Amino acid sequence: MSGLEAHVVVRRDEHFEVDIELKIEPGQTVVLLGPNGAGKSTLVECLAGIVALDAGQIRLDGVPLDDSERGVFVPSEDRHLGIVFQDYLLFDHLSVIDNVSFGPISRGVDRRAAHRLAQDWLEAFDLDEMGDRRPPELSGGQAQRVALARALAAEPALLLLDEPLSALDTTTHARLRRMLATHLDRCAAPRLLITHDPTDAFLLADKIYVLEDGKVTQIGTPDEIRRHPATSYVADVAGTNLFSGICDNGEITIVGTEFVLHAARTGTSGPVLATVHPRAIALHANEPHGSPRNTWRATVEAIDPLGDITRVLLAGPIRIAADITPAAATALELRVGGETWVAVKATEVEVSGA
Amino acid sequence: MSSASGRGRSVPTRPPTILVALAALGAVFFLIPLAGLLKQTPWSDLPGLLTSDVVLDALRLSLISSIAAALISLIFGVPLAWLLARVDFPGRRFVRAVVTLPMVLPPVVGGAALLFALGRRGLVGGPIYDSTGFLLPFSLWGVIVANTFVAMPFLVVTVEAAFANIDQRYEAAAASLGASRLTVFRRVTLPMIGPSLAGGLVLTWARALGEFGATATFAGNLQGRTQTLPLAVFVGLESDRGAAIAISLVLVAISMLVLVGLRDRWWGQR
Numbered sequence: 001m002s003g004l005e006a007h008v009v010v011r012r013d014e015h016f017e018v019d020i021e022l023k024i025e026p027g028q029t030v031v032l033l034g035p036n037g038a039g040k041s042t043l044v045e046c047l048a049g050i051v052a053l054d055a056g057q058i059r060l061d062g063v064p065l066d067d068s069e070r071g072v073f074v075p076s077e078d079r080h081l082g083i084v085f086q087d088y089l090l091f092d093h094l095s096v097i098d099n100v101s102f103g104p105i106s107r108g109v110d111r112r113a114a115h116r117l118a119q120d121w122l123e124a125f126d127l128d129e130m131g132d133r134r135p136p137e138l139s140g141g142q143a144q145r146v147a148l149a150r151a152l153a154a155e156p157a158l159l160l161l162d163e164p165l166s167a168l169d170t171t172t173h174a175r176l177r178r179m180l181a182t183h184l185d186r187c188a189a190p191r192l193l194i195t196h197d198p199t200d201a202f203l204l205a206d207k208i209y210v211l212e213d214g215k216v217t218q219i220g221t222p223d224e225i226r227r228h229p230a231t232s233y234v235a236d237v238a239g240t241n242l243f244s245g246i247c248d249n250g251e252i253t254i255v256g257t258e259f260v261l262h263a264a265r266t267g268t269s270g271p272v273l274a275t276v277h278p279r280a281i282a283l284h285a286n287e288p289h290g291s292p293r294n295t296w297r298a299t300v301e302a303i304d305p306l307g308d309i310t311r312v313l314l315a316g317p318i319r320i321a322a323d324i325t326p327a328a329a330t331a332l333e334l335r336v337g338g339e340t341w342v343a344v345k346a347t348e349v350e351v352s353g354a
Numbered sequence: 355m356s357s358a359s360g361r362g363r364s365v366p367t368r369p370p371t372i373l374v375a376l377a378a379l380g381a382v383f384f385l386i387p388l389a390g391l392l393k394q395t396p397w398s399d400l401p402g403l404l405t406s407d408v409v410l411d412a413l414r415l416s417l418i419s420s421i422a423a424a425l426i427s428l429i430f431g432v433p434l435a436w437l438l439a440r441v442d443f444p445g446r447r448f449v450r451a452v453v454t455l456p457m458v459l460p461p462v463v464g465g466a467a468l469l470f471a472l473g474r475r476g477l478v479g480g481p482i483y484d485s486t487g488f489l490l491p492f493s494l495w496g497v498i499v500a501n502t503f504v505a506m507p508f509l510v511v512t513v514e515a516a517f518a519n520i521d522q523r524y525e526a527a528a529a530s531l532g533a534s535r536l537t538v539f540r541r542v543t544l545p546m547i548g549p550s551l552a553g554g555l556v557l558t559w560a561r562a563l564g565e566f567g568a569t570a571t572f573a574g575n576l577q578g579r580t581q582t583l584p585l586a587v588f589v590g591l592e593s594d595r596g597a598a599i600a601i602s603l604v605l606v607a608i609s610m611l612v613l614v615g616l617r618d619r620w621w622g623q624r
Contacts, residue, residue, distance in 0.1 A: 048526065048530055049529075049530075050526055075529070076526065076529040076530050077529045077530070077531075077532050077533055077534055077535075078532075079530070080532070081530045082530075082531075083527065083530045085523065085527060089521075089523055089524050089527040091524065091527075091528075091541075091542060091545075093545040093546065093548070094541075094545075102528065102531050102533070102541070103531040103532055106528075106531050106532040106533035106534070106537055107532040150531070151531075154531050154532060
């Protein structure tokens with residue numbers, strides 16, 4: 001069996017237990033999405049060999065790395081991992097090429113061969129000229145690529161990316177996410193990305209695991225998660241409506257359609273990502289008049305009651321999810337296949353660089 | 355809008371008179387001895403005094419013994435500091451107390467303790483002398499041992515703090531890349547504490563260079579064999595004041611250099 005199979009159980013204290021089952025195929029990107037304190041870092045520490053399991057096991061390509069019952073524990077240095085840390089943790093006292101060749105040299109490759117290998121990786125990441133620099137001289141984007149190159153040069157059997165985008169400002173964030181999306185495919189190993197940012201999860205994941213309170217509450221493709229959130233947390237963060245579009249003076253033409261979303265605040269033009277929170281969408285029985293800039297007619301595709309909110313999936317010029325109160329759903333007499341008016345204020349359309 | 359970086363005219367402040375007066379007296383207290391030393395210096399005889407046998411012998415012994423003590427402290431002190439900072443072993447607090455004791459112990463007592471342990475009839479020195487005839491006290495080796503005993507704690511304390519304070523995630527990152535524990539220590543941990551290590555080493559060396567009490571007790575005061583610069587100053591005050599003053603000036607100069615070397619690292623760039 002190749003890939004990662006893990007059942008991670010760690011008791012942090014009597015009130016908090018992390019219990020996660022996880023499976024990642026080679027070449028597949030799994031994103032673990034969850035709020036702070038959900039147990040994401042604990043999972044990373046267990047996979048990295050920093051924390052030992054209280055129960056369960058971790059197997060990588062069929063080899064047990066940690067098995068509490070059988071008393072197996074492979075130390076970090078023998079696990080063949082590639083880890084990209086949140087703040088990269090590049091070695092400031094070593095040059096870029098020494099950073100990238102650190103893995104191969106540690107695994108016994110001789111210095112010259114390791115440097116050649118590292119140089120190949122630097123070229124693959126458009127860092128040819130950077131080999132002699134020190135990490136503090138790099139831009140954020142260059143540092144991220146060096147961190148990724150360093151992880152991949154170690155030829156990892158598992159690539160772990162621990163919040164690799166979270167320390168960045170919005171503009172850099174979008175640019176580096178694109179960069180990451182392009183470069184992740186260079187790694188044929190199973191890839192696990194940890195994040196609390198739903199947009200990162202949707203754009204980078206083959207499969208999303210939602211983690212809440214130490215437990216996996218939902219597993220699915222980005223589309224499945226967005227359309228059928230299983231909990232109100234998922235509905236809140238992972239249910240965000242996300243569209244690629246071309247922005248021109250506040251008018252965003254959604255890719256693949258002729259539909260135009262009006263946004264209030266946008267300095268950018270060209271390719272953008274537009275997000276609309278499901279809570280920001282109002283539904284009306286008749287055509288609404290007054291302030292909302294975006295109104296259209298839609299067909300109800302599905303109605304999911306999620307406790308204190310009801311998620312309504314709508315088909316039409318664009319597919320969008322709306323969260324309304326159960327009372328409103330009743331008052332509107334919504335039914336699958338029926339029609340309703342959708343209204344979104346221009347101020348509720350968030351725009352960021354694609 | 356005001357900001358922390360944008361500064362206007364500096365606001366006049368009037369420090370309390372009593373604080374200024376006490377501070378000034380405190381500073382003068384340190385200045386007077388230096389002035390006294392410079393006042394007594396026979397400047398015209400200085401070249402001759404500095405090249406006399408007594409001074410040159412003492413300088414040679416001091417340099418050899420203090421550098422040797424610093425190197426020995428480096429070899430044993432760094433692993434000791436690492437162990438104290440990173441490994442939770444039973445008796446760690448006791449070991450730390452014993453290792454740092456020489457920092458507060460009167461050096462004469464340290465020298466006496468070394469004599470009881472390593473002397474001809476000592477706990478460890480006795481058996482060594484009986485089987486090999488080798489005697490540590492009253493030799494250059496004795497000077498080095500006394501210097502190391504008194505100075506190494508400064509290295510251990512400085513470096514232990516550095517080991518405890520570095521971001522250990524860098525070591526985890528190195529381990530995840532396949533580096534063994536020793537490789538992590540050599541290629542990541544040590545370079546990361548480099549500045550503290552250099553500072554601690556200079557401090558250790560300076561302490562060894564100035565060592566008097568333990569050396570006099572354990573190694574004696576034999577010109578050309580165990581008489582280091584501080585011992586030569588002490589003897590010179592009785593017999594040759596000119597030589598004592600010349601050596602004192604040398605030690606003041608070295609101390610000043612050490613201070614300048616450490617200043618940027620320890621006191622910031624103010």
